[in-house]
Amino acid sequence: MLAKDSITVDFGNDESDFYLHQVVRSTPFERNNHYHSTYEIYYLLSGRRNYFIKDSAYSVAAGDLVFINKYDVHKTSVLGSPQHERIVMNFSDAYLGSDHPLFRPDLLHVFQREHHLYRLKPQEQWFVEELFRKMAEEIKRQEDGFELSVRLLVTQLLLFAVRMRDADVPVTDDPLSPTHRRIAEVVKFINSRYQEKLPLTELSERFDMSPSYLSRTFKRVTGFSIVGYHNLTRVREAQSLLARSNAKITDISERVGFEQFAHFNRTFKKITGTNPTRYRNLNGEPS
Structure with missing residues (x-):
């Protein structure tokens, strides 16, 4: 009997102001090519995936963080075993707009960079996963002020990304065909x-x-x-x-x-x- 996919977080949708979705997949899954008016951050917790973004193809491994600009066409597909766990977060311009007390336009520059994928070191993986864990916890509890707390966590994640440099991107050990x-x-x-x-x-x-x-x-x-x-x-x-x-x-x-x-x-x-x-x-x- 095949194991079922398990969704652990599901909040909003990829065209809403904020969307967070975490799933453990055991069955083959391919997301059709699509694009949307929101920014997307994709984090792979386990497994391997192929990712086609705009005009580049990537082999994504566990611990990789992927940034997709709004309106960029993208598609994910199976690479080897279908088993994987991933987190997808989307947000709109309005979500971190001028009414956000900590908004800085350069927080979005990571989405305009040449590279879409960053292979994180173990300490960086822990930091990013902890931010996502806190977001999920806020969403599940939905206590007073949870929306502000999530926006602050998103800001932290973007600030972390802005501090990364393209020169820090390691050469993949799994070259594309x-x-x-x-x-x-x-x-x-x-x-x-x-x-x-x-x-x-x-x-x-x-x-x-x-x-x-x-x-x-x-x-x-x-x-x-x-x-x-x-x-x-x-x-x-x-x-x-x-x-x-x-x-x-x-x-x-x-x-x-x-x-x-x-x-x-x-x-x-x-x-x-x-x-x-x-x-x-x-x-x-x-x-």
Whole structure:
């Protein structure tokens, strides 16, 4: 009889102001590629996992701390045994906004760094795990002031992260496969040229893979078809422009590479669940 997965903490969801989820998994689990408007911190307590984030692939081990910026596409998948225990924490800009007495904008800089993964030393692991334990305890008890206490603990975790430097990231002792590295290069290329037409034939020639092999392997590693990822990259940029600029929606459609406005509307709604006008009304900066 297979053991069941065990959830020890479950508070909020990954699009709410604050989310904390801890689970021990004994069965195979793969989270589909996704992105959200919140920052994410992922900590692996035991086991091994593959992680694809934005345009990089990682082999994650116990004691690794992973930082994922808002709107970065990411996907986790099985590496070896499916058994693992992990903690995921998400929070919004509003959660640590200007009304937070200890807020400093540079606390969020860790999410913009080149490296997503940090391999912690034993003493650092203990410190991080103790912070998460205290958060879980506050959430379970929910005594007076527990929300403020959790925000202070999140601030401590971010301050710890800010003090880490990219130069301190050790070279992994479990290098990724050449296939993962090649697909990561394809993803980086699409991210840098998303406004352009990127036919499969041209991509396969550029990266010296047959069209069928590139298409199949890209889907297996990232969870997306090449066309699907290309469109997602365009829509994510459109979301950013809609939220922070007053540019006409038709101009934004052209700027991110859509030749037909109707196609942009259909694709935007399919990916985000709403049309560009409504998205701007809900997320745009006040004029």
